[in-house]
Structures are given as structure tokens and as C-alpha cells.
Amino acid sequence: MKFRYAMVCSSNQNRSMEAHSLLKKQGFEVSSYGTGAHVKLPGPSLREPNVYEFGTPYKHMYDDLRRKDSELYRRNGILAMLKRNATVKLAPQRWQENAVDGVFDVVLTFEEKVFDMVIEDLHNRDQVLLKAVLVINLEVKDNHDEAAVGAKHTLDLCQEIEKAESWEESIDEIIAGFENKYRRKLLYSVSFY
Structure with missing residues (x-):
């Protein structure tokens, strides 16, 4: 089946x-x-998450976080996660x-x-x-x-x-x-x- x-x-x-x-x-x-209610990704601290609207393309999130602090988001795996997500579909739903x-x-x-x-x-x-x-x-x-x-x-x-x-x-x-x-x-x- x-x-x-x-x-x-x-x-x-x-x-x-x-x-x-x-x-x-x-x-x-x-x-x-x-x-x-939103897509929340870890930020520089627990009180400072990165918040995006559903429907925001993963590539946009990737570029935004890379611009903000590429070393932090590479080290914590968020950039790799967003890169993977972008190969699966355009944006979160x-x-x-x-x-x-x-x-x-x-x-x-x-x-x-x-x-x-x-x-x-x-x-x-x-x-x-x-x-x-x-x-x-x-x-x-x-x-x-x-x-x-x-x-x-x-x-x-x-x-x-x-x-x-x-x-x-x-x-x-x-x-x-x-x-x-x-x-x-x-x-x-x-x-x-």
C-alpha cells in the first residue's frame, strides 16, 4: 500500500x-x-530567538542568519538544518x-x-x-x-x-x-x- x-x-x-x-x-x-504561531529558531540567547512567519523561504532564513552571525549559526547547526530544509521544500508550512x-x-x-x-x-x-x-x-x-x-x-x-x-x-x-x-x-x- x-x-x-x-x-x-x-x-x-x-x-x-x-x-x-x-x-x-x-x-x-x-x-x-x-x-x-511562528517559526522559531535559536538565537544568540534563549530570550532572543529568531522568529519568522510560516511561508518564509528557508533560503531567506539561511541568508538572514548567515548575515547576523554566520559563525554562531554554523556552530549550532542551524545553517546546516536550513540548507537541508531548503532541499526538501521551499518554506515551512x-x-x-x-x-x-x-x-x-x-x-x-x-x-x-x-x-x-x-x-x-x-x-x-x-x-x-x-x-x-x-x-x-x-x-x-x-x-x-x-x-x-x-x-x-x-x-x-x-x-x-x-x-x-x-x-x-x-x-x-x-x-x-x-x-x-x-x-x-x-x-x-x-x-x-
């Missing part, structure tokens, strides 16, 4: 884009989104504004609060198609190394879902197998379009 996947994280574009990039390279039909046009089979989130936001958003929509959507949360720490590990785990999980004749009938076994293999708990829920 071929499913449509959505990767969703908060607002910094690291975890969802790492998974998006890896799945795209493996031939999956995948999109990625953030749920925050916000789930609440852009995902309404798409109908996904599986939505993966990388933190519980985002999982809750996606579930709430899906429940608040008119469910006219009555098409099931599987929403899974794989908790991933927000740093470059953990994002890479999380992306590999996401790929493995998606490959298992693809193998199933019917994810609706085998999701409990797929989740249990994943949790045993990686010693990581998943949250999951089924919603409808």
Missing part, C-alpha cells in the same frame, strides 16, 4: 523536516508542518493553515503537546469523508542528533505500516513491535476526515 504521511512538530522545523527528508529520499509521499487541503493516512508528531493539538484540530473539522487517519506520537528530543535517530525510527515505523494489509487491523501489533524493538513508548489515536 502507498500511504500519504504528514510529519508535524512545534515551530523550529528540525524533527519534522529531518523525518520528511529521510522519508522523501525513500520514496514516501510525505509533507511536513509546524503547529506554532503551518498545520492549522495548510493541512486542511491534504488528506493524510498517517500523521506523525514528535512531542505530546503537538500530538494533542493535531488530534484536537482533526476533531474540530467537519468529518465529511469519514476516512480514518492514524495519528502517532514518537517523542523525540529537539536536537540534531536525536532528530536524526527519530527520523530513522520514523522510517522503520512507516515501513511497517506500509507492509500491513490493513493498518486498522494490525496497528496494535505494529506499535507493540516498535516499542519492543526500540524501547520507546508511542501514543496513537485514530481520527477521521
Whole structure:
């Protein structure tokens, strides 16, 4: 089976884009989104993040941060992340504004609060198609190394879902197998379009 996947994280574009990039390279039909009000990237201090509107091209962010302090943003990996993101898609998209046009089979989130936001958003929509959507949360720490590990785990999980004749009938076994293999708990829920 071929499913449509959505990767969703908060607002910094690291975890969802790492998974998006890896799945795209493996031939999956995948999109990625953030749920925050803005795209927030680390700045010179915790109180000084770099804030961009969703829809701002990754190349613009890259050029802006390189102009501000290329050494800082190279050292903390933000420039490399933005360069990767620009090879995946033009600009970040916000789930609440852009995902309404798409109908996904599986939505993966990388933190519980985002999982809750996606579930709430899906429940608040008119469910006219009555098409099931599987929403899974794989908790991933927000740093470059953990994002890479999380992306590999996401790929493995998606490959298992693809193998199933019917994810609706085998999701409990797929989740249990994943949790045993990686010693990581998943949250999951089924919603409808």
C-alpha cells in the first residue's frame, strides 16, 4: 500500500523536516508542518530567538542568519538544518493553515503537546469523508542528533505500516513491535476526515 504521511512538530522545523527528508529520499509521499504561531529558531540567547512567519523561504532564513552571525549559526547547526530544509521544500508550512487541503493516512508528531493539538484540530473539522487517519506520537528530543535517530525510527515505523494489509487491523501489533524493538513508548489515536 502507498500511504500519504504528514510529519508535524512545534515551530523550529528540525524533527519534522529531518523525518520528511529521510522519508522523501525513500520514496514516501510525505509533507511536513509546524503547529506554532511562528517559526522559531535559536538565537544568540534563549530570550532572543529568531522568529519568522510560516511561508518564509528557508533560503531567506539561511541568508538572514548567515548575515547576523554566520559563525554562531554554523556552530549550532542551524545553517546546516536550513540548507537541508531548503532541499526538501521551499518554506515551512503551518498545520492549522495548510493541512486542511491534504488528506493524510498517517500523521506523525514528535512531542505530546503537538500530538494533542493535531488530534484536537482533526476533531474540530467537519468529518465529511469519514476516512480514518492514524495519528502517532514518537517523542523525540529537539536536537540534531536525536532528530536524526527519530527520523530513522520514523522510517522503520512507516515501513511497517506500509507492509500491513490493513493498518486498522494490525496497528496494535505494529506499535507493540516498535516499542519492543526500540524501547520507546508511542501514543496513537485514530481520527477521521
